[in-house]
Amino acid sequence: MSDPFFQPVSGFDLPRFAGVPTFMRLPNVEPDSPRLAEVELGLIGVPWDAGTTNRPGPRHGPRQLRDYSTMVRTLHPVSGINPYAMVNCADLGDVGPNPADLDDSLTRITEFYAGIKAGGIVPMSAGGDHLCSLPILRALAADGPLGMIHFDAHTDLFDSYFGGFRYTHGTPFRRAIEEGLLDPKRVIQIGIRGTMYDGEDIEWGRAQGVTIIPVEAFFERGVQDVMDQARRVVGDRPTYCSFDIDFVDPAYAPGTGTPEIGGPTAFQAQQVIREMAGLNLIGADLVEVSPPFDASGGTAWLGVSLMFELMCVLAPAIAARRGP
Numbered sequence: 001m002s003d004p005f006f007q008p009v010s011g012f013d014l015p016r017f018a019g020v021p022t023f024m025r026l027p028n029v030e031p032d033s034p035r036l037a038e039v040e041l042g043l044i045g046v047p048w049d050a051g052t053t054n055r056p057g058p059r060h061g062p063r064q065l066r067d068y069s070t071m072v073r074t075l076h077p078v079s080g081i082n083p084y085a086m087v088n089c090a091d092l093g094d095v096g097p098n099p100a101d102l103d104d105s106l107t108r109i110t111e112f113y114a115g116i117k118a119g120g121i122v123p124m125s126a127g128g129d130h131l132c133s134l135p136i137l138r139a140l141a142a143d144g145p146l147g148m149i150h151f152d153a154h155t156d157l158f159d160s161y162f163g164g165f166r167y168t169h170g171t172p173f174r175r176a177i178e179e180g181l182l183d184p185k186r187v188i189q190i191g192i193r194g195t196m197y198d199g200e201d202i203e204w205g206r207a208q209g210v211t212i213i214p215v216e217a218f219f220e221r222g223v224q225d226v227m228d229q230a231r232r233v234v235g236d237r238p239t240y241c242s243f244d245i246d247f248v249d250p251a252y253a254p255g256t257g258t259p260e261i262g263g264p265t266a267f268q269a270q271q272v273i274r275e276m277a278g279l280n281l282i283g284a285d286l287v288e289v290s291p292p293f294d295a296s297g298g299t300a301w302l303g304v305s306l307m308f309e310l311m312c313v314l315a316p317a318i319a320a321r322r323g324p
Contacts, residue, residue: 003038006088008074016070022091023126024069024308029090031115040087040318041311042121044112046285048097048105051131051169053161055257057290058129061303062094064291065126069304076312078274083308083315087322092116102167106135113139122318124311126303127287129257130156133242134172137181140240140283147186147234148173149279151272152244153193153260155212157201169257169288174201177208182240184208188233190226190272191215191247194260215262223268227275234279241276241284241310243269245303253302255294266302273309281317284310 008025022028023043029036045062052058074082083089095112097105113136116123125136130152140146150156150173157177158170166175176182189205193215196202205212211233218226246256249263264272289303 003088005035006039006090007084011073021066021070023066024072024089024091026089026091029092031092036119038088039090039092039119039121040322041083041089041314042092042116042123043089043307044092044116044123044125045094046097046109046125046128046132047094048099048109048127048132049129050097050099050102050105051167051172052129052257053168053170055290055293057257057292058127058288060291061128061289061300062126064294064297064300065289065304065307066091068297068300069307071301072304072308076308079277079312081312081316083311086315086319089311092121106167109135110138114142117142122314123283124307124314125283125285126307127285127289130169130242130244130287131167131172132287133285134167134175136283136285137176137240138179141181145180145183146282147237147239148182148188148242149230149234149239149276150187150189150242151191151247151269152189152242153191153215153246153263154244154258155189155192155201155205157205157210159200159204174204184210186234186237186239187211188230189213190230191218191264193262215264218264223271223275227272230275231279236280238280238282241281243273243284243286243306243310244288245286245299246288248302253299255290255299256288257290257293258288269302269306270309273306273313276313277316279313279317281314284314286310
């Protein structure tokens with residue numbers, strides 16, 4: 001059992017609608033806290049959506065995700081994993097972006113995560129739009145390129161928008177590959193669909209060695225077969241997981257900026273994460289939850305439920321690397 005300090009507040013001790021919300025009702029550990037050195041899995045908000053090209057709003061995602069996460073309990077119903085019993089978990093607060101300066105925000109986020117990496121903490125991040133992943137990867141890949149399992153309706157491999165602007169939520173993984181943060185031969189993108197501008201993003205990705213699984217192939221082959229391939233692609237080396245909520249069909253996740261019909265169900269989203277068990281995961285993010293388009297709150301509830309699923313594969317990976 002991990003330190004009692006790092007346990008969530010139980011609904012039997014304080015009603016879930018009461019108290020100050022933190023991710024999963026965990027303790028909030030500030031950057032200057034002496035207990036930061038004890039944290040192994042840190043939940044972090046990145047309330048920033050300056051890379052959004054259409055419907056804004058994901059900057060409000062972390063706050064809503066925290067609120068809805070008070071309903072998440074401690075034990076996984078299928079695997080039996082209790083991540084809080086395996087590793088010390090805490091809410092490390094939000095990265096403070098600069099809403100008026102995209103470049104400064106990229107720097108701020110990278111510096112924050114560089115400190116997280118230096119402290120040996122594995123981050124579970126909540127966006128924010130998908131550009132958030134780029135500065136996170138800049139910090140986590142400081143020692144060499146990573147593999148990545150990417151769940152999304154879009155490749156996010158576009159080169160630029162609006163006359164050469166290179167930093168949007170549609171470009172982070174092109175920049176990450178160009179910067180040597182990702183090994184494209186160890187990157188797999190699952191669930192890609194929707195109308196296209198010209199297909200150049202897919203052509204470029206495949207030319208670099210990225211494995212791209214359109215949603216049609218996902219449905220034809222099934223979760224198990226696709227995720228078996230994902231495991232082969234990333235192997236046993238350090239791997240990041242990036243999960244855009246628009247991977248899921250908008251019938252289940254309408255609260256996002258760029259929804260695409262014809263996507264997987266909420267249950268299939270749980271299944272693909274569970275199939276990452278045993279991989280050498282060094283971090284994950286859940287992005288693009290947009291509260292202004294989430295009238296019922298169902299998208300946020302799905303988002304934090306998937307964050308818990310991710311915690312249940314991250315915690316065993318941390319414990320395996322740490323040893324007894």
